[in-house]
Structure formats: C-alpha cells, structure tokens
Amino acid sequence: MRDVAVISFAQETAVKDRERNEVEFISPVVRDAVAGSGIARHDIGFTISGSCDYLSGGPFTFVQGLDAAGAWPPVKESHVEMDAAWALYEAWVAIQTGDVDSALIYGFGKSSLTDIHEVITLQTDPYTVAPLWPSMVDLAALQASALFAEGDVTERDLAEVAARSRRDACANPFAVVSEEVDADTLLGRPVTHAPLRDSDIAPVTDGAAAIVIAAAEVAHDVCARPAWIRGIDHRVDAPHIGVRDLTTSASTRRAGEEAGALQGGFDVAELHAQFSHDELLLRAALGLSAETAINPSGGALGANPLMASGLIRIGEVFRRINAGEIGRGLAHATQGPCLQQNLVCILEGE
Amino acid sequence: MTSPPPLIEQHVLEYPGGYTRSVGTAVSRYLTGLRDGVIVGVRIGDGRVMVPPTEYDPETGAALDEYVEVGPAGTVVAWTWVSEPRSGKHHLTKPFAFALVRPDGADVPMVHVVDVAAADEMAVGMRVMPRWASERVGYVTDLDAWVPISDGETPSAAAVNTAEVSGEPVTGITVPIRLEYEINAGRAPSKYLRSLAEHKIIGQRAVDSDKVYVPPRGSDPTTGAPTTIEVEVSDVGTVTTFCVVNLPGLSEFAPEVPFVCAQILLDGSNTPWFGLVQGLPADEVRMGLRVQAVWADVLVPDARSIKWFEPNGEPDAPYDTYREYA
Amino acid sequence: MGAVRTAVVGVGQTRHVSARHDVSIAGLVREAALEALEDAGMDFGDIDAVVVGKAPDTFEGVLMPELYLADALGAVGKPLLRVHTAGSVGGSTAIVAAKLVMAGIHKRVLTVSFEKQSESNATWGLSVSMPFTAPLVAGAGGYFAPLIRAYIARSGAPRHIGHLVAVKDRRAALRNPKAHLHLPDIDLKTVEESFLLWDPLRYLDTCPSSDGAMALVIGAEDVADAAPGPAAWVHGTAMRSEPTMFAGRDQVNPQAGRDCAADVYAQAGITNPREDFDCAEVYVPFSWYEPMWLENLGFCAEGDGWKLTEAGVTAPDGDIPWNPSGGVLSSNPIGASGMIRFGEAAQQVRERAGDYQVPLKTGLALGHAYGGGSQFFSMWVVGNRKPE
Structure with a gap:
C-alpha cells in the first residue's frame, strides 16, 4: 500500500442558508481546501464528491456541484451517492492503483430544504417499511429503546453524551448547536422522541466540506504535518433492523478491526454519532478507552450536514494532527438507518 | 444598503x-x-x-x-x-x-x-x-x-x-411519495432573475477571463471561482442551433406543435441560452438567425418573463461568428 | 495501471424489457448478480466487496437503494460502494470495482448496476422541473437534438445517416436474446416514416426505456487464472468529466471524451482504434451519436464519422463493428447501460457473445459510456490476453 495523507481541510456550515445555492455554498470551501493543500488545482490528480439528489429535491445534484470544482481542462472525476467519507475512500483507492498521486474530495448538502428526517425514510425497504413512514429519528429511537431494554444504558448516559457534546461545540465555530450545559439540565427537558430528547438528536444542518489527500512523495513536499491514513475500511449491516442485534454495531466493529482500530492508542476519536446513544454503541464497538477524547469538536450533535458530516469527522482529526495537538486519532462516518453502514479511518502524525 | x-x-x-x-x-x-x-x-x-x-x-x-x-x-x-x-x-x-x-x-x-x-x-x-x-x-x-x-x-x-x-x-x-422542498435561487441567479422583472438581462463575468455567463450560477465552471462582476447583456441574439419539437404539451408558450427550441447566444454573452423561437414557420428557423426576446406583459423575477424569441429582421449572422458556440 | 492484473471473470444480465412486473428491485438485481457469480464459479460468500451503480434515486423512489439491497447482493459484513455519475454510471461503477482489485485491496469484487424505470417513467425522472432553472421544455431529446443539428452542419453529413444507425443496431439486436427491442421488420423506410419527435430525431432514432440489470465479477490475476471460464483482462480504464456549460465549450465533440479516449488508449497501447480493436460497445442513445463518437473517440478524422457509418464499417460484418449487441438503441436501463457496454465488450473478447460474436483478430475491445450534457465519460479496454 502507498502511504497517503490528508493534507488540507475546509468546511462551512449553516443552520438554514437561504442566500446561497449549492454551487455558491461549495465554491469557497473547495477553493480554501485547494489553497490550503499547496497543490495547484490542475495538479490534483483526481476529483470526487459525495452528495444526494433527495436532499436538493431533483436529479443530478452532483452535476451542479461540479461547477464549483474547477473541472476544466477535463478532470479525472467520480461521484458517490454517499457521505463524502466514502468518496475519500474511493480517492484513496485511486491513489493506491498508482494512477494518481493526489485527490480533491468534497461533500455537500442542504438538509434544511425539506423535512430531512422524513426524506431519509426512503432508505428503508420500499415495500414493507417505507410506506409506513418511520423517520430517521423514529428508527434511531427504536434502537435507543432496544438499548434501554437491555438495561446497560440509561437516560443519564445519553444526557452526559449530549451535554459534553454541546459544551465542546462552544469552541467550534462550525457548530450550529452549542451551550454550556450539564446532564441534569438536559434531563429536565422534555422527551420528544421517546426515549430521546431533542438534545440527543443531531441538528439539521446545511454544509459543505472539502479535503485534499496525497501520496507520500507529494504530501512531504507541500504539508508540514500531514495526517497519514494508517487504516481505512467500511462495512455494511443488513437493512432489516429487526434482524440485527441493535445493542451493538457489528459493521462498525468489523470496519474497526480491518482498519486496525482495535489496537487503540487514540488521542481523539471523531465519531459520526447522530444520536447520543450512537456514541455509546460506537465507543463499545471500537473498544475506545477512557484516554481517548470523544468528539472534541462537539461531533455531529453540534453540526450534522448530511453528505459532508462523515468527511468532516476525518477533517477534524486531521486538523488536530496538523496543528500538532495530537498524534493519533480515529474518524468514523455512518449512513443508513440505525448505523447500517460504517467507515473507520485511522490518522497519525509523523 | x-x-x-x-x-x-x-x-x-x-x-x-x-x-x-x-x-x-x-x-x-x-x-x-x-x-x-x-x-x-x-x-x-x-x-x-x-x-x-x-x-x-x-x-x-x-x-x-x-x-x-x-x-x-x-x-x-x-x-x-x-x-x-x-x-x-x-x-x-x-x-x-x-x-x-x-x-x-x-x-x-x-x-x-x-x-x-x-x-x-x-x-x-x-x-x-x-x-x-x-x-x-x-x-x-x-x-x-x-x-x-x-x-x-x-x-x-x-x-x-x-x-x-x-x-x-x-x-x-x-x-405515493410526496416530498416538499423550499428552494432558494442563490445570490447570482437572484440578481439575474430580478433583472428580468426590470426588463433587463444581468449576467456575470468571470474574474479570470472576459467570458460572460447568462444565466449566471455564481461561479466560473472552468475554475470554480466566484463570478462577481455584473454585466448587462442584450435581449438580441443569434440562434446557434435548435431542434423542431413535435411533442405537444411541453411548454405553456408553445401550445401548438411543431415549435422550435433553440440555443441562443445573446449579444454580449458567452454561453447559450435555451429558449423558444416563434414568429416564423418552424421550417424557416435556421442557424445564424438573429432574434429578439419577446417579453411577457407582466414581468416577474422568473424565466417566464421572456416568452420566446422572434426574428428581428437583421441579416443572418455568419457561421464563423458563432461557430465555437454551436 | 495498478500493480495487480485484473480481469472480468463473470458476466450476468437480465433480459431487458419495458416493465419487469414479475420481480422486485432486489429480484431484478439478483438475477444479474447470480448469473455473473455462476459464470465465475462463485457464490456470494466468495465475494470481498460489492459496488453498485445506478442513475438518480428518484427514478425508483428509493434513497440510496444499495442500503436496502445490501443483503440481496450478499454485501452484509462487506464493503459496499454506490456510484452515481449520470449516464456514464454503469461504466464508472465497473471501473471503481476494477480499481479495488488493481490496487490490491480485494481479490473478488461483484459489481451491479440497474434501473427499474417502470417504477416511475424516464421522461418524468429526467426532467423534474426545479424552481429557478429554465425547464428543459423539450425533454432529453430536445437537449441533444440541437447538438446533432450542429454536428450535421459541421460535418455536412446527409440526413439519413442517423437512420442507418437506427436500423443497424436494431438488426444487430435480433441476434441478442436479452435485448429489449426486437424489431425484425425494421428498415430505412420504417425509421424515416417514424414520428418526427425532435427534428432531426425521429422516434426510431431514440433509445427505449427499460427495466434491467447488469453484473460483473472482477477478479485478480490468480483468481482469473483459476476461473472456470475465459477472462477478459482489463488493459486500461479512464474517466473524464467537464462542466455542463462554459463559454466556448464544444458540446458536439467534447474535450473530456477525447482526453478520456487518449488516456485509455495510451494505457492499452492502442494507436489506431479502428484497427486495434475487434469491436466497440459505445453508448449511442440517439442514432446520430455513432458518427459523433466515431470522431470523438478517434476512429476517424473529425468530420468523417458519418462516412464510416454510411460505408457499413461499423456494421456487425464491417471492419470495426460498433454495438454488435444492439447497443443502447436496443436496450436502455439507464443506470446499467454503461455497464452493459463494458460487459458486452468483455463477452466479445471472452468469445461468449453467442450469435453476435465478432471474429477476434487483435483480441481487444472498447467499452464506453457517457452521461450528463455529454460531459461525463468512462471507458475501458479489455482483451483476451494479459496486459504487458
């Protein structure tokens, strides 16, 4: 395998951006990520995005997005209808083939244009589940309920996760939800999606993120502190949530094993936990110890721009390695009902 | 302001x-x-x-x-x-x-x-x-x-x-699947759409070149750089290419078939505009035809403010003047 | 090319029809997947990763349908990727799958693409009108017909050239039992008399709308060496994209297509595509795109594409057959159409193309797909011998 590193990252978020269209939203993020990479746009070998037509309400969202990417002269380019963390995976594969030495990855989506929780329902079985319209939050709440029923997790455990995330988000300019709050205060607020409170549910967020990665021979030249990708893997679970053991995340565990995450030793883990209980499930599946700081950015509970949010987890770990704050971190991305599909990426400094 | x-x-x-x-x-x-x-x-x-x-x-x-x-x-x-x-x-x-x-x-x-x-x-x-x-x-x-x-x-x-x-x-x-969205035009398209309501066509010029985009989308697609310079272009242009459509019911402004759907290069712009051509029989529409916008009676910030284009009587544009746009 | 030699070791596809009323979406994709696995002598348990491709999710009203299909495709516990690059998606999906093997990450990858267009309809799916954007008042044909007119003006091609392609590809499809359209009586006259939809395009110059799926099993060199059937070795893969619209863009003969062809030819050692390939499976959804892509892909000089078509050079018995399977003009499950081109090219070099097998001389074939406003391109070259 070739050594590949993240060398640049940029993001933008908003609660509800009604000024800019997608292209206007993405363009500055891509420009900043490219500028930060130290590589000229047309020297970047591969371009790939992650986006979703159902977020924007019509087909071919990524075609518009390409207008923000500076794709002339023609570029080697691809697109996944997935969170852009998987676009990064495809870019990493492209570098492994030897065909290219660097890649620009971007993800974007404006979740606020519609009732996003309702739209995500369409990921479920189109014959027996989707026609009942359980939302993304309803399905997550069922998983939380199953977890509570097992008896090892309590409301307070969730509130502790939510409170810590909200406090940490105060230091993150891209968080759209943050507050200095403790678990007791959150427990005093109403249960809105039993057994979940609003504070257990990631906020609807508009956003875009871009990352540049490069093979060692390029990364060393342009980046003082690259974040080396020491392992990356992703796995998927069965779609039928009843057939899964909802008190764990088998696909996260497997992706973690394959990526080498179970050796531990992480200063930071940025987990794409869209619900408070997701964090508990993910920490257990990945065997993260108490020494690992979980979601110091505030995580997805602070800002969760779908299609970019998983990529942002990788970006947040890179940012801390690049700043010299930490030596080794883990990033995680998810999509699909009740943590169906999971990606784990391990990053290290020199 | x-x-x-x-x-x-x-x-x-x-x-x-x-x-x-x-x-x-x-x-x-x-x-x-x-x-x-x-x-x-x-x-x-x-x-x-x-x-x-x-x-x-x-x-x-x-x-x-x-x-x-x-x-x-x-x-x-x-x-x-x-x-x-x-x-x-x-x-x-x-x-x-x-x-x-x-x-x-x-x-x-x-x-x-x-x-x-x-x-x-x-x-x-x-x-x-x-x-x-x-x-x-x-x-x-x-x-x-x-x-x-x-x-x-x-x-x-x-x-x-x-x-x-x-x-x-x-x-x-x-x-049945019915999903509702609230779509915003974006900054650049909003300026352009609002200009239509004022009987004008405002595009944007790329920062790194002299190319003018109409309608503007907010970036120069070749570089991804924001386009910030506003430019008014003419409502007169040249048909660069077209097709004659025989499928009825596709456009409120073309209730009868055949009608002509054309790429029109507006004077002062560098990107083709997709519009209808009327005011002459479909079989007389040709590449190079000079046409002028026919504006709606009530102007709104919407593409429907221009109903269609009609010949303006000028001689046809020579092929070489629009070849790179056809 | 990557370090690992890579080959297609299994190919499967459904019969393409306007509406498969007898299967679910899962049933449709499984038909293709199981046929490809059987061809490769494998079952789902042998597969390391699955790559799914299709056109917009709005066609079937299932968001990221690969999530719902994870168990149907035996992907549970494995890596699963979903590619979407508009009309070129079938091709780019095959390339993403091949790269997983070339990079040495996996040994055996199943890739599947599909469209079940009868769940809605293609005209609606392709032309959902969005606020603030000028509606495509004339549908997909209305977008491409003006470009065809521009091609005719540039090249001086006679008006019947497109119709010749419409007849040629439909006649070829008569030898392909899985093709959607079987029109035994088609001739120049029936095409010329078919309804003039978007002048210069007549009804029979356009592709059908199909339900269908295509699957490939892609393996590493040792897997291919041990496979029960012949291998189609991947000699080159390339993708190129350019923006939909910019000042001075050549929409008729796009630079991205030319660059993509040059890249894949360089990898495969192709210097004269007309002689170096035994056949080509090229994405021709409107008849006129055969002469246009003949030029874009360098099979002739610019302006000469129609002359090759007119001379019968691209016919099944011509010196460089294009779309001996019947092509997109005969079967078009949009998300799968590109992978069908890639897979049919593989079947030719595996000598598995049945009644539409072309004679092999060089043992190399081209698979091609494009999409969007002629702006996304994917291509591969496959051969019956290992690459250098």
Whole structure:
C-alpha cells in the first residue's frame, strides 16, 4: 500500500442558508481546501464528491456541484451517492492503483430544504417499511429503546453524551448547536422522541466540506504535518433492523478491526454519532478507552450536514494532527438507518 | 444598503400517481397474507423465522423459500412515540407508537405501528395483537395497527375482507411519495432573475477571463471561482442551433406543435441560452438567425418573463461568428 | 495501471424489457448478480466487496437503494460502494470495482448496476422541473437534438445517416436474446416514416426505456487464472468529466471524451482504434451519436464519422463493428447501460457473445459510456490476453 495523507481541510456550515445555492455554498470551501493543500488545482490528480439528489429535491445534484470544482481542462472525476467519507475512500483507492498521486474530495448538502428526517425514510425497504413512514429519528429511537431494554444504558448516559457534546461545540465555530450545559439540565427537558430528547438528536444542518489527500512523495513536499491514513475500511449491516442485534454495531466493529482500530492508542476519536446513544454503541464497538477524547469538536450533535458530516469527522482529526495537538486519532462516518453502514479511518502524525 | 431577500420557491417532488412497484415472490407472500388476515414470515439460514420475509438470507444472500405463518399475537421489543402524525404519510391520524414487534412464532421483530392513546401505555414486553383494516388491498397498512391484548384475551381471526379484491396473489403496489422542498435561487441567479422583472438581462463575468455567463450560477465552471462582476447583456441574439419539437404539451408558450427550441447566444454573452423561437414557420428557423426576446406583459423575477424569441429582421449572422458556440 | 492484473471473470444480465412486473428491485438485481457469480464459479460468500451503480434515486423512489439491497447482493459484513455519475454510471461503477482489485485491496469484487424505470417513467425522472432553472421544455431529446443539428452542419453529413444507425443496431439486436427491442421488420423506410419527435430525431432514432440489470465479477490475476471460464483482462480504464456549460465549450465533440479516449488508449497501447480493436460497445442513445463518437473517440478524422457509418464499417460484418449487441438503441436501463457496454465488450473478447460474436483478430475491445450534457465519460479496454 502507498502511504497517503490528508493534507488540507475546509468546511462551512449553516443552520438554514437561504442566500446561497449549492454551487455558491461549495465554491469557497473547495477553493480554501485547494489553497490550503499547496497543490495547484490542475495538479490534483483526481476529483470526487459525495452528495444526494433527495436532499436538493431533483436529479443530478452532483452535476451542479461540479461547477464549483474547477473541472476544466477535463478532470479525472467520480461521484458517490454517499457521505463524502466514502468518496475519500474511493480517492484513496485511486491513489493506491498508482494512477494518481493526489485527490480533491468534497461533500455537500442542504438538509434544511425539506423535512430531512422524513426524506431519509426512503432508505428503508420500499415495500414493507417505507410506506409506513418511520423517520430517521423514529428508527434511531427504536434502537435507543432496544438499548434501554437491555438495561446497560440509561437516560443519564445519553444526557452526559449530549451535554459534553454541546459544551465542546462552544469552541467550534462550525457548530450550529452549542451551550454550556450539564446532564441534569438536559434531563429536565422534555422527551420528544421517546426515549430521546431533542438534545440527543443531531441538528439539521446545511454544509459543505472539502479535503485534499496525497501520496507520500507529494504530501512531504507541500504539508508540514500531514495526517497519514494508517487504516481505512467500511462495512455494511443488513437493512432489516429487526434482524440485527441493535445493542451493538457489528459493521462498525468489523470496519474497526480491518482498519486496525482495535489496537487503540487514540488521542481523539471523531465519531459520526447522530444520536447520543450512537456514541455509546460506537465507543463499545471500537473498544475506545477512557484516554481517548470523544468528539472534541462537539461531533455531529453540534453540526450534522448530511453528505459532508462523515468527511468532516476525518477533517477534524486531521486538523488536530496538523496543528500538532495530537498524534493519533480515529474518524468514523455512518449512513443508513440505525448505523447500517460504517467507515473507520485511522490518522497519525509523523 | 441591505440586499433584497433571497428568492425562494416551494417545490414538490412527486411522481404523479405514485411509484408502481412490482413486489416479487417474498413480498407478494407477505402482502397477500396481510390482505387475507395472516402474517407470513420466512425461515432464514440460521434457523430463525424472519418477518417480513425476503427472497434471500439477510446474512448470506442465499435464496429462501420456506414461508411460515406467524402470530397473530406478538410482543413489543422496542418502541417510540409519534406525537404529531403527518398527513399524507402516516396512515394513523392520532398520535401512535412505532415499534419493533415480534410476532409469536417469529424470532425477528418487524417495524410497524402500535395504536394506544398515550405514550405511557407503551412498554417493552407488552403483548399486542393485530387490528386488521376492514378493507384490505394487499398493502402494508392492511395490518392497521398492533393493539394491546389484555391478560387472558385471545386474538380472534381477521374479519372478512370488505374490499373488492380477487383471490389472486398480490403482485404490485402503488406507493405515493410526496416530498416538499423550499428552494432558494442563490445570490447570482437572484440578481439575474430580478433583472428580468426590470426588463433587463444581468449576467456575470468571470474574474479570470472576459467570458460572460447568462444565466449566471455564481461561479466560473472552468475554475470554480466566484463570478462577481455584473454585466448587462442584450435581449438580441443569434440562434446557434435548435431542434423542431413535435411533442405537444411541453411548454405553456408553445401550445401548438411543431415549435422550435433553440440555443441562443445573446449579444454580449458567452454561453447559450435555451429558449423558444416563434414568429416564423418552424421550417424557416435556421442557424445564424438573429432574434429578439419577446417579453411577457407582466414581468416577474422568473424565466417566464421572456416568452420566446422572434426574428428581428437583421441579416443572418455568419457561421464563423458563432461557430465555437454551436 | 495498478500493480495487480485484473480481469472480468463473470458476466450476468437480465433480459431487458419495458416493465419487469414479475420481480422486485432486489429480484431484478439478483438475477444479474447470480448469473455473473455462476459464470465465475462463485457464490456470494466468495465475494470481498460489492459496488453498485445506478442513475438518480428518484427514478425508483428509493434513497440510496444499495442500503436496502445490501443483503440481496450478499454485501452484509462487506464493503459496499454506490456510484452515481449520470449516464456514464454503469461504466464508472465497473471501473471503481476494477480499481479495488488493481490496487490490491480485494481479490473478488461483484459489481451491479440497474434501473427499474417502470417504477416511475424516464421522461418524468429526467426532467423534474426545479424552481429557478429554465425547464428543459423539450425533454432529453430536445437537449441533444440541437447538438446533432450542429454536428450535421459541421460535418455536412446527409440526413439519413442517423437512420442507418437506427436500423443497424436494431438488426444487430435480433441476434441478442436479452435485448429489449426486437424489431425484425425494421428498415430505412420504417425509421424515416417514424414520428418526427425532435427534428432531426425521429422516434426510431431514440433509445427505449427499460427495466434491467447488469453484473460483473472482477477478479485478480490468480483468481482469473483459476476461473472456470475465459477472462477478459482489463488493459486500461479512464474517466473524464467537464462542466455542463462554459463559454466556448464544444458540446458536439467534447474535450473530456477525447482526453478520456487518449488516456485509455495510451494505457492499452492502442494507436489506431479502428484497427486495434475487434469491436466497440459505445453508448449511442440517439442514432446520430455513432458518427459523433466515431470522431470523438478517434476512429476517424473529425468530420468523417458519418462516412464510416454510411460505408457499413461499423456494421456487425464491417471492419470495426460498433454495438454488435444492439447497443443502447436496443436496450436502455439507464443506470446499467454503461455497464452493459463494458460487459458486452468483455463477452466479445471472452468469445461468449453467442450469435453476435465478432471474429477476434487483435483480441481487444472498447467499452464506453457517457452521461450528463455529454460531459461525463468512462471507458475501458479489455482483451483476451494479459496486459504487458
């Protein structure tokens, strides 16, 4: 395998951006990520995005997005209808083939244009589940309920996760939800999606993120502190949530094993936990110890721009390695009902 | 100076009449069962009975065909509360629970709804039985809801189906999906659309070149750089290429066929504009034809402010003047 | 090219029809997947990763349908990727799958693409009108017909050239039992008399709308060496994209297509595509795109594409057959159409093309797909011998 590193990252978020269209939203993020990479746009070998037509309400969202990417002269380019963390995976594969030495990855989506929780329902079985319209939050709440029923997790455990995330988000300019709050205060607020409170549910967020990665021979030249990708893997679970053991995340565990995450030793883990209980499930599946700081950015509970949010987890770990704050971190991305599909990426400094 | 508010429009994404889904073997067994008042599962590779059934094993993908009737009673293994049912989506109109319910005889719980009056009536482990719709058509809501069973109560068989349906297996369903969006035009397109309401066409010039984009999208697609320089272009242009359309009903401004849909290079612009050409017989439209916009009587910030283009009487443009745009 | 030699070792596809009323979406994709696995002598348990491709999710109203299909495709516990690059998606999906093997990450990858267009309809699916954007008042044909007119103006091609392609590809499809359209009586006259939809395009110059799926099993060199059937070795893969609209863009003969061809030819050692290939499976959804892509892909000089078509050079018995399977003009499950081109090219070099097998001389074939406003391109070259 070739050594590949993240060398640049940029993001933008908003609660509800009604000024800019997608292209206007993405363009500055891509420009900043490219500028930060130290590589000229047309020297970047591969371009790939992650986006979703159902977020924007019509087909071919990524075609518009390409207008923000500076794709002339023609570029080697691809697109996944997935969170852009998987676009990064495809870019990493492209570098492994030897065909290219660097890649620009971007993800974007404006979740606020519609009732996003309702739209995500369409990921479920189109014959027996989707026609009942359980939302993304309803399905997550069922998983939380199953977890509570097992008896090892309590409301307070969730509130502790939510409170810590909200406090940490105060230091993150891209968080759209943050507050200095403790678990007791959150427990005093109403249960809105039993057994979940609003504070257990990631906020609807508009956003875009871009990352540049490069093979060692390029990364060393342009980046003082690259974040080396020491392992990356992703796995998927069965779609039928009843057939899964909802008190764990088998696909996260497997992706973690394959990526080498179970050796531990992480200063930071940025987990794409869209619900408070997701964090508990993910920490257990990945065997993260108490020494690992979980979601110091505030995580997805602070800002969760779908299609970019998983990529942002990788970006947040890179940012801390690049700043010299930490030596080794883990990033995680998810999509699909009740943590169906999971990606784990391990990053290290020199 | 404050800028005007962004242009926002409501948008509905809906396939008219609903998606027409053919359901295949396993889902047919399930939906046919619901229509007939029974719940059908399938035995999967590890020996468990799973409901709803699929044609393939959830772990290995191997083909499955051992169908098993389960229920009618069941047990709630997880639940959540829906305090505000959504019209046009949820089939129940009062607050209800989504739940994972494991029918007796099944090993795997299924996602469905439980109808109780309030959330505090829900509990993991509670026993429930189906409340069947009286009219059952072979749809997932034929099982109207699970409802609590009191101690000692025995679920009775489903009542006779009052819907007029054949006894044939269910092979297809129609699934309505209506999604609503609030779309904003963006900064650059808003300026352009607002200019149309003032009988002007405002495009944007790329920063790194002299190229003018109309309509502007906010970036120069070749570089991704924002386009910030506003430029007014003419409402007169040249037909660079076109097609004659014989399909009726496509445009409110072209009620009759044939009509002409053209790429028009407006004077002062460097990107083709897609518009209708009228005012001459379709078979006389040609590449190089000089045309002028015909504006609507009432101008609005919308592409409909220009109804179509008509010949302006100028001699045709020589091919070389627009060749690189054709 | 990557370090690992890579080959297609299994190919499967459904019969393409306007509406498959007898299967679910899962049933449709499994038909293709199981046929490809059987061809490769494998089952789902042998597969390391699955790559799914299709056009917009709105066509079937299922969001990221690969999630719902994970168990149907035996992907549970494995890596699963979903590619979407508009009309080129079938091709780019095959390339993403091949790269997983070339990079040495996996040994055996299943890739599947599909469209079940009868769940809605293609005209609606392609032309959902969005606020603030000028509606495509004339549908997909209305977008491409003006470009065809521009091609005719540039090249001086006679008006019947497109119709010749419409007849040629439909006649070829008569030898392909899985093709959607079987029109035994088609001739120049029936095409010329078919309804003039978007002048210069007549009804029979356009592709059908199909339900269908295509699957490939792609393996590493040792897997291919041990496979029960012949291998189609991947000699080159390339993708190129350019923006939809910019000042001075050549929409008729796009630079991205030319660059993509040059890249894939360089990898495969192709210097004269007309002589170096035994056949080409090229994405021709409107008849006129055969002469246009003949030029874009360098099979002739610019302006000469129509002359090759007119001379019968691209016919099944010509010196460089194009679309001996019947092509997109005969079967078009949009998300799968590109992978069908890639897979049919593979079947030719595996000598598995049945009644539409072309004679092999060089043992190399081209698979091609494009999409969007002629702006996304994917291509591969496959051969019956291992690459250098």
